[in-house]
Structures are given as C-alpha cells and as structure tokens.
Amino acid sequence: xxxxxRAMAAALALSISxxxxxxxxxxxxxTHQRQSMPxxxxxxxxxxxxxxxxxxxxxxxxxxxxxxxxxSPTHTDSGRSAEEIANELSLGVTLDGGPVIDFASxxxxxxxxxxxxxxxxxxxxxxxxxxxxxxxxxxxxxxxLMGINDDVVAEVGNEIxxxxxxxxxxxxxxxxxxxxxxxxQYIRSKASMDTFPDSWxxxxxxxxxxxxxxxxxxxxLLARAYDESGIVTAAFAKTFYLGTQVLPExxxxxxxxxxxxxxxxxxxxxxxxxxxxxxxxxxLTDLSEWEIRLERLFDRGDVVDVLDLPLLDCKVKYxxxxxxPFSDMIRGMLMDIPGLGQERYExxxxxxxxxxxxxxxxxxxxxxxxxxxxxxxxxxxxxPALSLGVAFQITNILRDVGEDAETRGRVYLPQRDxxxxxxxxxxxxxxxxxxxxxxxxxxxxxxxxxxxxxxxRGVEMLRPESRLPVQLxxxxxxxxxxxxxENQYDTLTTRAYVGKWEKLAGLPSSWYRTLDVAKxxxxxxxxxxxxxxxxxxxxxxxxxxxxxxxxx
Numbered sequence: 001x002x003x004x005x006r007a008m009a010a011a012l013a014l015s016i017s018x019x020x021x022x023x024x025x026x027x028x029x030x031t032h033q034r035q036s037m038p039x040x041x042x043x044x045x046x047x048x049x050x051x052x053x054x055x056x057x058x059x060x061x062x063x064x065x066x067x068x069x070x071x072s073p074t075h076t077d078s079g080r081s082a083e084e085i086a087n088e089l090s091l092g093v094t095l096d097g098g099p100v101i102d103f104a105s106x107x108x109x110x111x112x113x114x115x116x117x118x119x120x121x122x123x124x125x126x127x128x129x130x131x132x133x134x135x136x137x138x139x140x141x142x143x144x145l146m147g148i149n150d151d152v153v154a155e156v157g158n159e160i161x162x163x164x165x166x167x168x169x170x171x172x173x174x175x176x177x178x179x180x181x182x183x184x185q186y187i188r189s190k191a192s193m194d195t196f197p198d199s200w201x202x203x204x205x206x207x208x209x210x211x212x213x214x215x216x217x218x219x220x221l222l223a224r225a226y227d228e229s230g231i232v233t234a235a236f237a238k239t240f241y242l243g244t245q246v247l248p249e250x251x252x253x254x255x256x257x258x259x260x261x262x263x264x265x266x267x268x269x270x271x272x273x274x275x276x277x278x279x280x281x282x283x284l285t286d287l288s289e290w291e292i293r294l295e296r297l298f299d300r301g302d303v304v305d306v307l308d309l310p311l312l313d314c315k316v317k318y319x320x321x322x323x324x325p326f327s328d329m330i331r332g333m334l335m336d337i338p339g340l341g342q343e344r345y346e347x348x349x350x351x352x353x354x355x356x357x358x359x360x361x362x363x364x365x366x367x368x369x370x371x372x373x374x375x376x377x378x379x380x381x382x383x384p385a386l387s388l389g390v391a392f393q394i395t396n397i398l399r400d401v402g403e404d405a406e407t408r409g410r411v412y413l414p415q416r417d418x419x420x421x422x423x424x425x426x427x428x429x430x431x432x433x434x435x436x437x438x439x440x441x442x443x444x445x446x447x448x449x450x451x452x453x454x455x456x457r458g459v460e461m462l463r464p465e466s467r468l469p470v471q472l473x474x475x476x477x478x479x480x481x482x483x484x485x486e487n488q489y490d491t492l493t494t495r496a497y498v499g500k501w502e503k504l505a506g507l508p509s510s511w512y513r514t515l516d517v518a519k520x521x522x523x524x525x526x527x528x529x530x531x532x533x534x535x536x537x538x539x540x541x542x543x544x545x546x547x548x549x550x551x552x
Contacts, residue, residue, distance in 0.1 A: 079340040084111045089349050095383040100454065101349075102386060103356045104324050104364070113334040113341065120281070121288035145305045146290065147264025149271045156235045160228065164306045167221045180306050183218040186210055187309065188301040191316040196301040225309045229256040236263060239476060242503065243469040251466065254318065254369045257310035262329065262362065264307070265290060269333045280337070291330055298323040318368040320378075325361035332357025336410075346415045348447075351397075352390065354412075359396075360389030370466035384458025388474065391451035395480050398444055402492035405429055417443065431492040441489040443542045445481050450535035452478050459514060467514040475510045476503045 087108050092101040107114055144153075148160045164176045188196055189208045210218070233256045234241040240259065244252045268286050273279035296302035303312050315321050335341040335354055345351040363385040367378050397404075397412040404410045405428045411418075418424070421440035428437075455474060459467050476498060483496035512518055513526075530538070 079112050079337070080335075080342045081111075084108045085342070085350055088353060092353070095386065099450075100383050100386050100390065101352055101356065102382065103353050103360075104328060106328075106353075107331055112339075113331070113337070116284055116340060117288060117291075117334065120284035121292065124285055124288045124292065145264075145307060146286065147267045147271075149267055151271070152232070152263075152267055156232055160232065161306050163224050163228065164221065167217055167224075169217075176306075179221065180303060180309065182214070183221050183309055184301065184303040184312060186215065186218045187222070187312050187316055191301065192319065195316060195319045196299070198300045221306070222309050222313060225306050226253045226256060226313075229253070229260040229307065229310050232256075232263060233259045238500075239473070239503065242500075243473045243476075246469045246472065248465050250317070251369050253310065254314045255366060257314050258362070258365050258369075260307060261294075261311055261326070265329060265333065269337065280339070283337075287330065287333070291327065294323065294326055298326075314369070320368040322364065322368075325364035328357050329361045332361065344411060344415055345413075348414045348417065351412060351414055355390045355393040356386065359393040360386045363389045370470075371463040372461055373463055376461040381458055381461040384455045384461065387451045388455035388458065388470075391448050391455055392477055394444065394448040394451065395477055398441065398448065398484060398491055399480055399496050400491070401428060402431060403495070405492075413440070413444070428492060433488070433490045433492055437492075438489040439542075441484065441491065443539065445484065446535060446538050446542065448481055449478070449530075450532065450539060453530075453532040453535055464514075468511055471514050472503075472507060472510040475506050475513070479503075479506070 088103070088106050091106045092103045094100070095102055109115075109118075144159070145161045153159055164179060168174050168176055168179050185208055189210075230241075230244075230253070233244070237259065244255050247255065265287075268290055269283060271283075273282055276282040293302075293304055293308070297308060297312060298315060301312055301315070303309060332354065335357065342350070342354070345354065364382070367381065367385060372378060372381055401411075401413065404412060405425070411425055411428060413423075417440060421443065422436040423440050427434075452474065459471050459474070462470060479498045479502070480496045483498060484491055487494045487496055509523055509525075512523060518526075
C-alpha cells in the first residue's frame with residue numbers, strides 16, 4: 001500500500017486539513033514515508049517488542065541486505081527486527097495525551113533499510129566527487145526526468161517536462177538545463193537570507209539582477225511548471241485534485257508542487273527496471289540521489305530539473321516548510337520494500353508508524369501552506385492534522401484488504417487484531433466474509449472514525465480559506481467507511497467507492513460545517529453523530545466483548 005493515488009487522496013485531506021492528504025496506494029504489484037518535543041508531549045516507554053511475520057527469501061535480491069554481513073539472528077526475513085521496530089516506536093511522541101503519535105525524524109540508523117540506503121548514498125556521493133559535487137544530468141534512464149516513467153506518461157497522456165524547450169533562447173545558444181538554473185537563481189533572489197544562507201554566500205541568492213525580458217521568461221516557465229504539476233495531480237489523484245480546486249490559487253499550486261514531489265518519490269521506488277542487473281540496488285541508488293537533491297534544495301535552493309522549480313518557489317514563499325516530513329516519507333517507502341521493510345504489522349502501534357510516514361507526512365508538508373487561524377499554532381494543529389492522516393490511511397487499508405492480499409501479498413491489518421477476532425490470513429486470501437471478519441471490520445471502522453473525530457477538531461484551527469477543502473476531503477473520504485458498511489463489510493470481493501457526483505453533492509454540507517453557526521445549528525445528519533468519547537468507549541467495549549467470547 002503505497003503513497004500514490006489512493007494514499008495521496010488520503011493525504012490531501014490531511015494536507016488540506018493541515019495534516020496529510022490523499023496519498024493513494026499504487027495498484028502495482030511491487031510496492032515498497034529532530035524536532036523538539038511539543039508542549040505536553042511525552043516519550044513512549046511502554047512499547048512491547050513484537051515480531052513480524054517473515055517473508056519468503058526468494059522474493060527479493062539486493063546485495064547489501066541479502067549479504068551474510070547484513071544477516072543477524074535478530075533480523076526477520078522481512079528486513080525489520082523486533083528490536084528495530086520497538087526502538088522506533090519507543091521514540092514516538094504522544095500528542096495531546098491521546099492516541100496520536102508523532103514519529104517525526106524517527107529512524108533506526110542500525111536497521112537494514114537505513115544501512116542499505118546509506119551505502120547507496122555513499123556510493124552515489126563518491127561517483128560525483130570527481131565532478132566537484134556537481135549535480136548529475138536531470139535526465140534519468142530513457143531520457144526522462146527522475147521519477148517519470150512510461151506509466152506516468154501513459155496516465156498523464158503526454159511527456160513530462162519537455163515544455164522547457166519552448167522557453168530556451170536558442171539565439172544565445174542557451175540549453176534547457178541552463179535556463180532551468182537561471183530561473184532557479186531568479187526564484188532564490190526573492191528569498192530572504194535566512195532561507196538559503198549558503199546560497200547567498202556564494203552569490204546564488206540576493207544581489208543578482210535580471211532584465212525585464214528574462215523575468216518575463218522565467219515567470220512564464222515557472223507558471224508552466226506549476227500547470228504541469230496540476231496536470232500530473234489531476235491524472236493520479238482525482239479526489240485530491242478536486243479538493244485543491246476550492247483553495248486560493250497560490251495555495252492550490254503549492255499543494256500541486258508538493259504532490260508531484262511525492263508522486264515522483266513513489267515512482268522512483270515503484271518503477272519497473274527490466275534492464276537493471278539488480279533492480280533494487282539501482283532503486284536505492286536513485287532514492288539516495290533523490291534525497292540528496294531534496295537536501296540541496298532545502299539547504300541551498302539548488303534544483304536539477306524543471307519540475308523542481310515549483311517546490312523551490314514554495315520554499316521561498318513558505319520558508320517554514322520543513323524538510324523532515326519529506327525525509328520521513330522516504331522512510332515510509334522503505335517500509336514497503338520486500339527484504340528491507342515490514343511485511344506484516346503485529347500491533348496497531350506498528351501500523352501507526354507506517355500511517356504517519358506515508359500519509360501524516362503530507363499534512364505536515366501542507367501546514368505552512370494552509371496556515372493557522374488566529375489563536376492557534378502549528379504545534380496545536382499538529383495532533384488533529386496527524387489524526388486525519390491516520391484516518392485516511394486506515395480507510396485505504398480497510399477498503400483494499402482483498403486487493404492488497406491478492407495482488408501484493410500484503411496484509412496491513414494488525415495481526416493482533418486479527419487474532420482477537422478470529423480472522424486468519426488464509427481466510428482473507430480465500431475471500432471468506434464471516435461473522436468474525438465482519439466484527440473485525442466493525443472494530444477497525446470504529447477506530448478510523450475515532451481518528452476522523454479527532455481530526456474534525458482541527459478544521460477551525462485553519463485559516464478560513466483553507467477550511468473548506470479539508471472539510472470536503474474529510475467528509476468525502478469518510479463516506480468510504482459508510483460504503484463498506486453498505487456492502488455488508490465485504491472488503492475482500494467488493495471495493496467501496498464514492499462517485500464523483502456524490503462527492504460534489506456533499507459540497508454544500510461540507511461548506512456549512514465550516515461555518516461557526518454549524519456548532520449551534522448542526523445539520524440533521526450530524527445530530528446523532530457520536531462524540532469522540534463514545535468512539536473510544538466503543539472500541540474498548542468491542543475488544544472486551546471479543547476477549548470474553550474467546551475465553552469461554
């Protein structure tokens with residue numbers, strides 16, 4: 001379950017809610033997301049070591065983490081040991097005394113995934129040492145931008161990024177790469193010294209002068225890059241794209257830029273590599289290069305290709321945009337890579353970390369864009385924002401139980417929950433929907449709604465112009481849970497789906513819910529909606545009932 005279409009759809013709601021948006025897991029078989037402690041937060045010390053279900057060894061072959069040096073008795077075949085998992089979970093920060101955990105910058109440097117990524121990074125950095133640290137050509141194999149492949153081009157309907165040639169001054173012998181770098185310098189010139197201090201030191205920031213013709217050409221190129229980002233967003237994340245349409249134009253375009261970065265990251269990990277001698281090793285090298293590019297953009301304002309320009313522009317316009325969630329999302333990608341990641345999740349806490357990395361991160365990326373209402377801060381809004389990301393990702397998982405098991409061999413449902421309700425993996429593969437499975441779905445749906453309820457508190461924390469897209473995404477995505485119920489909880493053979501017109505029909509209700517009057521005069525359908533306390537009590541009662549029945 002990955003962070004593209006489905007996951008990004010979930011993430012938009014987040015990002016739009018100031019938390020994560022609609023990252024939509026890809027449907028492809030080879031799947032793979034240090035800050036100070038917030039006020040009132042506490043380190044988790046009650047984590048229990050849990051093992052994961054091992055994966056067959058013949059499913060992956062990567063030199064480093066398949067080598068004898070990488071193997072140890074503490075590692076399962078899935079690539080993550082019980083100790084590594086417990087270590088990362090113990091470092092999470094509990095927010096607002098509730099069930100929401102902030103896993104920002106949490107990573108185990110000794111894990112196979114981190115060691116493999118570090119090795120690939122070292123090799124890549126060594127390969128560019130001879131070029132004085134210069135960035136590589138923006139074109140990847142096949143003559144396309146990194147993260148752009150046949151699948152992306154087919155989905156969008158045209159090649160990506162080639163429009164830059166239309167703005168090249170051929171009379172001066174200018175190349176496309178040179179134009180992109182000039183445009184980047186122009187964008188950096190509008191930044192404050194604090195945004196890219198290293199760039200100012202070497203003359204890449206302020207002080208540069210440009211002619212009116214150059215500025216006009218650079219503005220047109222940047223606008224075109226934003227437009228192309230919107231086209232990619234619309235092609236892969238229709239629900240998410242719909243939510244962006246009710247944002248002010250600057251915010252809308254900024255979210256497109258963030259989405260495209262996430263999309264390209266996803267494709268780097270997910271793209272087929274039929275010509276590679278070792279596809280996974282090549283993928284890790286590309287992912288390492290991608291992370292280095294990310295760091296250079298945030299630290300120095302450096303870009304490599306034309307689709308980097310919108311993200312650079314976002315960093316200039318929103319200096320508070322943090323790099324941490326972008327880096328954390330890369331760790332989420334690693335969690336889905338066979339041999340490096342985690343094939344099964346023993347407990348909800350383990351799955352929570354995955355949800356943060358592939359969905360919650362998008363919300364954190366988006367918070368500086370959407371902004372907070374007077375009286376609220378990003379730290380206060382973080383808990384409901386992350387709650388929305390968790391809610392979206394749980395919804396994705398519940399909707400796609402059958403598809404994930406059949407096409408990807410993955411079961412994201414917590415193993416402990418399955419055992420409590422008497423559901424087996426073989427039952428899921430055989431597509432048997434019995435009373436045990438129905439009760440499990442009821443429990444997981446109640447959990448998702450509890451997180452939606454927590455997320456709902458964050459809508460009023462956003463600037464007024466950012467509230468509608470968040471509320472709209474929250475309402476539209478929450479309807480998927482209702483569809484699952486209408487389908488008699490069958491998520492093994494039937495896919496819950498909310499149509500476009502049904503989403504649009506809910507727009508007036510979503511708009512009304514963002515108004516202050518809605519608190520005093522709620523909509524009829526909201527009259528009997530359970531409170532957060534009721535949802536949490538419902539979860540406790542369902543588990544207690546299950547334990548009592550199983551102990552008889």
